[in-house]
Amino acid sequence: MSSPSFLARFGGKILLAVITLAALYLVTVIYAVGETLLAMTFLVVAMLAIWVYTSRKTTASRYLLPAVVAAIIFVVFPMIYTVSIGFTNYSSKNLLSFERARQFFLDETFRAPGPAYRFSMHPDGPEFRIRLVDQEDEAKAFISDTLALRKPAPLVIPARPEAELKIALADALPLKDIVAQQNDIKALTLKLPDGAQVRMTSLREFAPVQPLYKSNPDGSLTSVSDGSKLIPNRSTGFFQTEAGEARQPGFTVGVGFAHFVRIFTDTKFQEPFFRIFVWTVAFAALTVVFGAGLGLLLAVLLNWESLQGRGVYRLLLFLPYAVPSFISILIFKGLFNQNLGEINLILGGLFGVKPQWFADPVLAKVMILLVNTWLGFPYMMVVCMGLIKAISADLYEASAVAGAGPLTNFFQITAPLIIKPLTPLLISAFAFNFNNFVLIALLTGGRPDFLDITVPAGTTDILVSYTMRIAFGDSGQQFGLASAISTVIFFLVAAVTLVQMRFTRMAEENR
């Protein structure tokens, strides 16, 4: 058997085996770290990929798989995950899984009886040695074996009496180096000749320590030092003392519909939610009305043949659509600046006023609508121009013969003919602005805040920016609550989408 034919015969199979083994190895690694869900996802994707690219029956899937997997993992899964987080208390206080939170307590130590040692660190080549001196008896000194202070180093290191070793140590490291490496040093345990184990207890001291908690079969923890118990509370997500006092860090537990109940019934919460919802709808609707109104007017004007220089106008008016929105929004943020912005300079020069665009709730909303109309009308203009072009010129000729004016033309011919194909576009523009996080986040950040409400919420916040503020703002990263609101928005968006699809179908049937 010559080697090329061997390769041709078994090369594919060997490659397959290698890939399968590599995938399984990775799955094991991920699983071992404790990320079961991630490991399962990886396993399923890997197996699916191997099956699709080896089976003979899966021609179409071979082409489709990467796109569909990416879409499912990074679009569909996050949505489902968001909904499921909405039913938990996941937040900066309840960040860990139960096992991790439990481990946190089991890792806690307390000072055990026994002598404490002053320590100093001495470089030894690329590595270090630690010298311990008994605080009561200066003559009792120990020197550790060399240690690398890098992660793979063994964590329990023997130390021997200084008198036996007779090593000339280099100068001790200054305190700032110890501060810089304290996390690595804290991970060390030094084992003295008499079997005592000491660990770093302060920046200058090593002392014998032992784990603070012992685990009980029922999941609770018993303190070794004073016998008190920590009992996990599966409904609040905290370990608590027998008196009921919760201890940080908490863990994530399901809370059922608690967040949804809170959103819709808790008065403290209902009030800002309702106000923000009203503003979100008003903002999205007004934006569409202004943008489409201006866009339609311009489209009609720019289709008017008696007008010279239409190409130039169209080019200039298209500009706001072409410039990246994060840049134009920030430009407006600067232009509207209270004291230094050009808009207030002009208004001050002409009328002697300096409106507080960012401090006054009403003016802030006016500013947002102005900016968003500026950003949004060119798209509407282009769309309407296309729709108007599609209207047969005969209709206008006939109406000219009948002696109709431009207004009659618009209301009798143009408007009725474009409203049907335009409606689905208006609805999707509404849906887009309903979730126009970028505009709010970059322009006002939701500010100014409501003064009469205890929950942090802004007068210009729309639902998504409010959600982001709850999730990533300064109020304790309440991921669970934020996800619950996101879930509500999902349903709103789904409803809008259904309406839009109806109108799209109607528009298509009419063609």
Place this chain on the structure above:
Amino acid sequence: MPMVQKRSQKLRVACAHVFLIVLCAIVIFPFLVVISVSLRPGNFATGSLIPDTISFEHWRYAFGLPYQSANGQLVTPELPVLRWMWNSLKIALLSGAITVMFSTTGAYALARMRFKGRNHVLTGLMLMQMFPAVLALVAIYAIFDRIGGVFPAFGIDSHWAVLLAYSGGIAMHIWTIKGYYETIPYEIEEAAKVDGASPLQAFLMVLLPMALPILAVVFLLSFIGALIEYPVASVLLTKQDQLTLAVGTKLFVSEFKFQWGDFAAVAILSGLPITVMFVLAQKWMVAGLTAGGSKG
């Protein structure tokens, strides 16, 4: 009678011109101010639209070069603008490449093959676009936070994380490409297959070369999309050196700091190329879609 109509017509044309000119002025005003501000010395300078003294300090800032401030101090720029540009460019190029690679293949299966569930896949891809990523940001953050616990290279503050999150956008482009494929007559591939080409060869050597215009458009659109994306990047990237332009630029005009002049230079430097690319993509899009044939 005709005379009267002509006069009213003239009046209307004049009114339309006035209206359009005012509107154009409003549209261009912000851009003119930004150009002017970027050339004025100092961050708090006010003055006429055409600056009296021209200074390039803000442009030096944008390029990360130290400059002499008004009181004679040598100022070194704090915000790493060029670094952000590089980050943005890197993410956008890779994102564009990944999108083109996987959406062309996906669209091929959907346009040319008949298989069970094809319509469900198409509807599913369509529906996905209705729900913007901004609604799932908490989950996206949580997912990459947890992935980062196992593979730090794909966790928070990594560009790979951003790139993976963007790869979900492939769904959006599959429809566009599929539409274009369908304008290319199937007979050409058929002929290639009769001549002994495998489906893969027919796809790579016959269909893809004919679909180049739409691939260019999709690449440009996803490239620009990644360049200007804000929500996902703002959640996944936190360290100043790792930011993209879209996230970093806002630091110039925050509540605490108002570096108006520096911002203006950065805005032009980063905004101008993106704008030009976008206009080109729009033009090609129209040209590419009509070049295909019957479908528009």
